[in-house]
Amino acid sequence: MKAMILAAGKGERMRPLTLTTPKPLIPVNGIPLIEYHIKALAKAGFTELVINHAWLGQQIENYLGNGEQFGVSIRYSAEGEPLETGGGILKALPLLGNQPFLIVNGDIFCNYPFIQLKRSINHLAHLVLVNNPQHVANGDFALTQDNIVLNEAEQKYTYSGIAIINPKLFANCAEKAFKLAPLLREAMQQQQVTGELFTGDWVDVGTVERLKQIEAKQKQPKE
Template identity: 60%
Template sequence: MKAMILAAGLGKRLRPLTLEKPKPLVPVNGKPLIVHHLEKLAGSGFTDIVINHAWLGEKLVAALGNGSHWGLNIDYSAEPEPLETGGGVFKALPLLGDDPFLLVNGDVYTDYAFHSLSGSLRGLAHLVLVDNPDFKEVGDFALDSLGRVQADGQNKLTFSGMSVLSPELFAHCKSGAFRLAPLLIDAMASGKVTGEHYCGLWTDVGTVERLQSLEKHLNQSRVK
């Protein structure tokens, strides 16, 4: 199974840290955020990685190269302008091939074991959901007792930005910028999206404040 890391965001909420470097290269616990993903993917048995990029993308390519440092093969999908989550994946499909692939947002930090997702797809998508963080009052999707994800329901959870997707999810899409969520919601209506509730370490490193909070947590954990 191949994996794709979404790394084309502008990182506006992380400025000034992202004025001269793309968001995935912002350091967390002593190394770029995206390197944590690459190390975990390599340790989970993944070898082929696709990374999309836009803002200061040349710096991302220069920093990561072909991935051989981590025993990986990295292909890049360059976007002149960010194509959002759905559009970015759609553009990268020729690099991802015809089989299901792992998708992970480049701006999340987690201790989730990626290898556990390799055989989880039973429809068009399988999503990892997490408890709603302090900065988000309402969740995204509901998870029923049969493991199906629904757009509506009680006790909504937050979509972690980690999933396994089938290329068939994008069968009717066209080139351009569009979000992933509407595609998922359409598939949910047909019962073709499953999910799981992960209760381990996860955070969206979307702002300077969240980055500082994560660093504090990791430092405290290291001391213990």
């Protein structure tokens, strides 16, 4: 199974850091965010990676190269102008092929075991959800006892930015900028999205403050 790291965001909320450095290359204790993902994916057996980029994207290519030093093969989908999450995945489909693939947001920090997602799916998508962090009030999606993801319910969780996607999800999409969430919600209405709840370490590195919190936690001695 191939994996795609979504790395095209501009990181407006992390200025001034992202004025000269693309968000996925922002370091956590000296190691770029995206490098943590690549090493974790390689360890789980994902060796064919696709990375999309837009803002300062050449820096990402210069740093990662073809991925050989990480034991993976990396191909790039350069967008020029950002295409949002959905549009970016659609543009990269020729590199990803016609089989389900893993996606992971390049701006999260987590210890999710990617090996759990190295499998096929019978639906259009499988989402990894997490408990709602402090900056998310109501969550995104709900889970039934059968692990079917719903758009509306009393108890909602936050979408982690990690998922398996079937290319068929994009069957009726045109090449333009668009978000992934509306596509997922349409598929949910047809009960074509499954999910799971991950309760390990996960942070959306959306602000400088959260970045500092992660670095402080990483420096704490392990029990």
